Amino acid sequence: MMKDVLQSWLAEDIGDGDVTSDATISNIKCQAKVSGGPGFLSGIEVCKVLLEMEDIHFITKFKDGDQINSKELIFELSGNSHDILRVERVLLNILSHLSGIATSTAKVVEKAKAINPNVQILATRKTTPGLRLFEKEAVVHGGGETHRYRLDDAILIKDNHLKINSNISELVVKARKKYPDLMVEVEADTVEQAVEANNAKADRIMLDNFKPQLVGSTVKRLREQSNVEIEVSGGINLDNVGDYAPYADFISLSSLTMSAPPVDFSLHVT
DSSP states (O other): OHHHHHHHHHHHHHTTOOHHHHHHSOOOEEEEEEEEOSEEOOOHHHHHHHHHHTTOEEEOOOOTTOEEOTTEEEEEEEEEHHHHHHHHHHHHHHHHHHHHHHHHHHHHHHHHHHHOTTOEEEEOSOOOTTOHHHHHHHHHHTTOEESOSSTTSSEEEOHHHHHHOOOHHHHHHHHHHHOTTSOEEEEESSHHHHHHHHHTTOSEEEEESOOHHHHHHHHHHHHTTOOOEEEEESSOOTTTHHHHTTTOSEEEETHHHHSOOOOOEEEEEO
């Protein structure tokens, strides 16, 4: 599967060929170095597959999840010049994008766990179409975890479900009856919905777009009734994650995959 994806990415970038290299330079043996940073690495294993597909020899001491300094030497490459230049942009895009996600995740994880060592940072399904597996793995490389990969991974009763049927207890019962082996989570937009979900014995309650103070008081109220798992989501970022960390078992952030700045990498023939 990964090779098919990589082939499609190469085809997207190459088109009918690297006309500049074909017209101007000989296809001789050469070496190149890939360097970049700072940040946390993701995409190393993907890039290894890419390089092997194109018969480019590589040396690296790094693995996904490693922290790197600025201008760190990541790959030493050797192969035909046309092959190296043909894969350059795809290789760098993979490293830059995925390492950016891992780096952003690592910052959030560090800040949240400094306050609550038991809290887990989760990625959502808000991912780039076609890149979900890679982006979710990048979150893991940064020390986070994943929420649902797909709609069939767990039951998550959201606001749009409640617009159609607002009876949370009824929906939880229906979900458990049809899919007894799946976790049942309810997204609550109000304290009243959170209490109803707790009374219905949902496995997890997501407090969505609650201010930190309201999260604290709501969690205290819920904990008086049960040990239900608490997730907080909505409007959470690096700046305010510490305000939510004391109260939550899980914190989910779409920004991990949707707005992480890339890490800078470059490839230079030597």
